[in-house]
Amino acid sequence: MEASMPKRKELGKSLRIKVISMGNAEVGKSCIIKRYCEKRFVSKYLATIGIDYGVTKVQVRDREIKVNIFDMAGHPFFYEVRNEFYKDTQGVILVYDVGQKDSFDALDAWLAEMKQDLGPHGNMENIVFAVCANKIDCTKHRCVDESEGRLWAESKGFLYFETSAQTGEGINEMFQTFYVSIVDLCENGGKRPFTNSSASFTKEQADTIRRIRNSKDSWDMLGIKPGASRDEVNKAYRKLAVLLHPDKCVAPGSEDAFKAVVNARTALLKNIK
Ligand code: GTP
Ligand code: MG
Numbered sequence: 001m002e003a004s005m006p007k008r009k010e011l012g013k014s015l016r017i018k019v020i021s022m023g024n025a026e027v028g029k030s031c032i033i034k035r036y037c038e039k040r041f042v043s044k045y046l047a048t049i050g051i052d053y054g055v056t057k058v059q060v061r062d063r064e065i066k067v068n069i070f071d072m073a074g075h076p077f078f079y080e081v082r083n084e085f086y087k088d089t090q091g092v093i094l095v096y097d098v099g100q101k102d103s104f105d106a107l108d109a110w111l112a113e114m115k116q117d118l119g120p121h122g123n124m125e126n127i128v129f130a131v132c133a134n135k136i137d138c139t140k141h142r143c144v145d146e147s148e149g150r151l152w153a154e155s156k157g158f159l160y161f162e163t164s165a166q167t168g169e170g171i172n173e174m175f176q177t178f179y180v181s182i183v184d185l186c187e188n189g190g191k192r193p194f195t196n197s198s199a200s201f202t203k204e205q206a207d208t209i210r211r212i213r214n215s216k217d218s219w220d221m222l223g224i225k226p227g228a229s230r231d232e233v234n235k236a237y238r239k240l241a242v243l244l245h246p247d248k249c250v251a252p253g254s255e256d257a258f259k260a261v262v263n264a265r266t267a268l269l270k271n272i273k
Contacts, residue, residue, distance in 0.1 A: 016066045017182055018088055022110045023095035024103040025074035028134040031165035032095060033071050036175050041166050048073040050081040058175075060183045067179070079113070086117040091182045093174075094158070095132045098149070099141035107131070107152065126190040129158035130178040137164040147253030148213065154252060155206035201251035208243055209257045218264035230272050237265040 021029040030048050035041055037056055052071040057064060070085050072078070094110060096103040115124060131153040133144065146162060153160035159177060163170035185191070215221040219228070222236040243249065244258045 013062060014064045014066065015183065015186060016068070017090040017186070018068045018070065019091040019093065019178075019182075020070045020085060020089050021072055021093045021095065022114065023074055023132075024097075024100070024106050027074065027095045027097040027100065027103045028132075028163075028165045029074065029093065029095045030071050032093065032132060032134060032163060032171060032174075033069060035165045035168055035171045037069075039168075041168075043166070047075065048078075050078050051085060058179050060179050063183060065179060065183065083113075083117045086114050087122070089127055090186065091128045091130070091178055093130050093132060093178070095134050096144070096149070097135045098133050098144050098162075099135055099138050101143050104144045104149065104152075126185060128178060128181045128185055129153075129156070130174055130181075131158050131160045132163045132170075132174060133161065134163045134165060136162045136169065137166050147256065150252035151206055151209060155201070155203065201249060201254075205243060205249050205251045205254065208240065209251055209253045212240075212257045212260055213253070218267050221260060221264040222268070230269060233265060233268050233272065237261060 021033060023029055025047060026045060030046070030052065031041060033054070037054065048071055050073055054069045054071070056067045056069065058067060059065070072082050072085065092114070094107060096107060098104075111124070115122065118124070131149065133146065133149040136142070149162075150160045159174075159181060161170045161174040161177075163174055165171065211223075212221055217226075219226045222233060222240065224232050224236045228236075240261045241258070244254050244261065246255050246258055249258075
């Protein structure tokens, strides 16, 4: 009886987790995993066929974590293969290429695919998501900036990292924070810890910043009809200024959105008598 006690204590400390990678083909999922596990980078594109599987051990505080990594193929062709692998997942590495807007826009569809495959009883709330804005070394081609990516991720309560599998930038930091968050979640009975960054700004603020980014002109930016009066311009401006003022709003991109609103108001008022 006594001899078995240390063993049981050890068992209590070890943890087995399942992690999957998700995101469009060619965004760098396999390279991110390879960079972390094998400390190398392969520049030739070798598409993942279906799923690649690997096991690794990591240490988080006093616990040994056995990580089963399922690296998914991003190509739509492999949907049938992927859909069996979503269940019983504790962590998702969700990747897009900062030089491919399509791959960023596709993130919602990836979440939808996972949600659908988990079915009505699947709970996405107890899964840790780490969003990787990858290929940041390709600065010339970058078209999704940090604040846009961060806003998308943090408004969903996801972790956000700027990464390059090529240079290694951000990769270790991403995996370390990711694993710690998964262990925290497991130790917290499957509930996200209270210090969730999504709590620091509201959905209204996040949606407004996104709307401002996508607006086609100054009227649209202030959310008013072309030809509106000075009063209407000022009223719309004040509402947005209160919502987005940098002293009050910490959502990623709020400063730029606030500046854009100030400029839109100035431009409109110049032309209204
Ligand atoms: P699928 O398996 O088809 O879903 O693709 P994947 O997301 O696993 O992409 P993969 O890791 O195979 O990388 C695709 C291509 O992008 C390869 O040619 C890589 O060398 C390149 N690549 C990956 N990460 C980076 C990066 O951080 N920077 C640069 N410059 N290239 C990268
Ligand atoms: Mg791959």
